[in-house]
Amino acid sequence: MTQTRAITLNALSLYAVALVLAAAFAAQFILHELPCPLCLLQRILFAALAVGPILNIRFGPRPSHYAMSLLAAVAGAVASTRQVLLHIMPGDAGYGSALLGYHYYTWALLGFITAIVLLAAILLFDRQFEEDKAVLPSTGGAFAQIAVWLVIALTAANVVTTLLECGFGACADNPVVYELLKRAA
Amino acid sequence: MEFTILFLATAIVMLIAWRGQRPLALGLFAAVLIACVVTYLHHATDTLKLSF
Numbered sequence A: 001m002t003q004t005r006a007i008t009l010n011a012l013s014l015y016a017v018a019l020v021l022a023a024a025f026a027a028q029f030i031l032h033e034l035p036c037p038l039c040l041l042q043r044i045l046f047a048a049l050a051v052g053p054i055l056n057i058r059f060g061p062r063p064s065h066y067a068m069s070l071l072a073a074v075a076g077a078v079a080s081t082r083q084v085l086l087h088i089m090p091g092d093a094g095y096g097s098a099l100l101g102y103h104y105y106t107w108a109l110l111g112f113i114t115a116i117v118l119l120a121a122i123l124l125f126d127r128q129f130e131e132d133k134a135v136l137p138s139t140g141g142a143f144a145q146i147a148v149w150l151v152i153a154l155t156a157a158n159v160v161t162t163l164l165e166c167g168f169g170a171c172a173d174n175p176v177v178y179e180l181l182k183r184a185a
Numbered sequence B: 001m002e003f004t005i006l007f008l009a010t011a012i013v014m015l016i017a018w019r020g021q022r023p024l025a026l027g028l029f030a031a032v033l034i035a036c037v038v039t040y041l042h043h044a045t046d047t048l049k050l051s052f
Helices: A003-030 A037-049 A051-059 A063-086 A104-122 A141-166 A179-184 B002-019 B022-043
Strands: none
Touching (some): A003 A037, A003 A051, A003 A141, A037 A051, A037 A063, A037 A104, A037 B002, A051 A063, A051 A141, A051 B002, A051 B022, A063 A104, A063 B022, A141 A179, A141 B002, B002 B022
């Protein structure tokens, strides 16, 4: 795999992260389901997955960049596994609504495990780490640049919505209202 | 509040990774990841209702 192809795959992975963050927003705004503290932590770790690909696009693919995403994916898998276990007992309805039979934290666990497998798989291709500056675009081209700014914008949007939801105190375990909007009303 | 700060810190790390210095991005990423683990441990206090 050449550096150029690896960078294209990294840009695609950023679009995948953007899709996850956008889907979480869709559940929040369309279904009016506010994310719980563990749900927010999983969102943050999905966003953290994007830092490795951004560095790969900017500085070229390096094993250390993939390792950063691997660590974020493992932390995310731990957080989502805990939430699955919190609701695993028979009779427990789970937190929030289900999508195609699975709750969002179950989908998150599947997403983090998929990320771990894909990151391990892409690390198998050594040629991407060889110096190839003549081929490597400086910032990955428009396709990659749009992906980077999309992920940054969605993460920044989460700063605003989380502040509205939690306010300046601790987030509620089962949030049902936006704390800051409640105070303003 | 801690989640707002973590989202903000992650966005800043992304911006530094894209526009700033690589060592700074690596260091800040490590700090954010450690903060995430600490936040997780702080919140993961409920006993899991499991029976084996």
